[in-house]
Amino acid sequence: MAQAMKIAIIDDEQDMRQSISQWLALSGFDTETFPSAEHALKELGPDYPGVVVSDIKMPGMDGMQFLKKLMSVDSSLPVIMITGHGDVPMAVEAMRVGAFDFLEKPFNPDSMTKLAKKATQKRRLTLDSRALRRELSDGSGMMRKLIGSSPVMERLREDILDLGQADGHVLIDGETGTGKTLAAHALHAVGSRAGKSFVVYSCAGQEEDVLTRTLFGPIEDGSSRLPLVEVARGGTLVLEDIEALSQSLQARLLTWINDQGTPPETRMIAICNLQEQGRTCENALRPDLYYRLAALKITLPPLRARGEDILTLFTRLSEQFSEEYGCDTPEISAQEAAQLLQAPWPGNIRQLINVAERAVLQNRRGSGSIASLLMADNEESEPVMTTEGKPLKEHVEAFERMLIDNTMRRHKGSIVKVMDELCLPRRTLNEKMAKYSLQRADYV
Incomplete structure (x- = not known):
């Protein structure tokens, strides 16, 4: 969901900041007002989710000083400057410093709205990009x-x-x-x-x-x-x-x-x-x-070519839906794991998401099976097995890996609890984790 964009309005004249706020609010923006630059700086951090509209001439810290402070905090923050008649040279200087644009008083409110839309669009792209960089x-x-x-x-x-x-x-x-x-x-x-x-x-x-x-x-x-x-x-x-x-x-x-x-x-x-x-x-x-x-x-x-990934994805999705619906995560049997691995998955990951959600819902009701869900997704009601069979050993190993992975995540990497639940001695558990490339650090 896109982050809601705010507009911070800074003007020492109460009537002016309130009129700008009311107009932009009517245009669908979420506004907040500040009587001075000093007040605003306490709230406007480097990832402020919106843009700034500021008067240039204010007592104390004026608009130019305020703009320079904002640019030092976040050089990508769009700042729209409002200037009085005859102060256009100052506004041009503000653009050089980093202002997004400026409006000269008296200005058409529609011009303010158009500028605000452009500025918030730019800000949203910047914040989305930063979120990617953090990831x-x-x-x-x-x-x-x-x-x-x-x-x-x-x-x-x-x-x-x-x-x-x-x-x-x-x-x-x-x-x-x-x-x-x-x-x-x-x-x-x-x-x-x-x-x-x-x-x-x-x-x-x-x-x-x-x-x-x-x-x-x-x-x-x-x-x-x-x-x-x-x-x-x-x-x-x-x-x-x-x-x-x-x-x-x-x-x-x-x-x-x-x-x-x-x-x-x-x-x-x-x-x-x-x-x-x-x-x-x-x-x-x-x-x-x-x-x-x-x-x-x-x-x-395609999903059917991804082997054990099917069980990994199904487990992650089931846990997410269980948390969303406030119920226990369904536990699947070795037979059900084999059915998931052998299903043709014509809808690929989208189909798997659907099956995982319905598995959680039917588990909450205490009825149903993985096989019935897979059959329901097959339009021609044909058997769910693919034409490519797999050796029993591969199914057993895939199921074993899934069990250890699920148990490790459920116990947040506690080796003692995993040993107890799976009835495995430490050496055997260590060997199996090494075999399946499972690292305890990934679960802590």
Whole structure:
């Protein structure tokens, strides 16, 4: 959910700050007022979730001093300065120091609203980018969301790290529900544009004229919104369902890509989400656009190819839903674990999320089974097993790893409690944890 944007209004004249506050509140903003710069500085930290509107001429600390203080605290904080008649040179100097823009009294309230919208849009992008940077501060934040230790997931993470450092545009494809948008997010987060704008837009179900205006402008609804190519300028533009673009719009997109130069000012990540059998990104896109994008390509693996990751994901999801619904996490048997591993998962991770939630709900009622949920998800009511059988040893090991992993997390890494619950001597537990690459430090 997007963070609510605030507007801090600083003016020594009570009538002025109240009138600005009332107008912006009517325009849908969350406002707070301060009678002086000194009062405001106590509340405006480096991650203030909004923008600042300040008068220039105030007793005590004036607007210019206040602006310089704010820029030293957070140089990306948008500050709109209000100046009296004849103080335009001072306002221009404020812009040089770092102000977002200025308004000269008397100003049209609509002009204030438009400026506030632009400033809050910029602030939201900045805060979103900072949140990504914080996630990556230990080098694994965003990548940790790509859960799984299967060979295909290890390879996916390596591909993302490699392509994230490149400058070229990227094409991501794969079956529906495999996490293509998450992969795009990770690509942006590990690259040089991590601190810049990240814009995601789905091209599906939109009329061509709407798509054209939304992507390239002009925006004709009277709002101050910018076309997406401008919003994403310098960062990353992610277009989901790119196959939905018409041939003419694909041609315009290609022109925009070619105009970016090398390296491109704005990186584009195209997500192809074809579901029809026999159709591929290559035959859905213009050849010139496809080959322009597919020089750097990532294909997301289907869930059925991820082996034990299925049990890991199911366990994590079950715990999340159990916490949400305030009930116990369902315990699954070895047979149910095998059923999860062998299911075809046509809906991939999205389907797994659905099954995990329903498993928690039916466990709360004390009825149902994993098999019934898998059968309910199979439209043709065919057996849930895949055509590829696995040796019994693999199922046993996967179930054993899941049990140890679940028990370690439930007891927050307490070896004694895990030994007691699983009736294992310490040496055996240590050997099995080493075998399955489980580290006690990950659970403490």
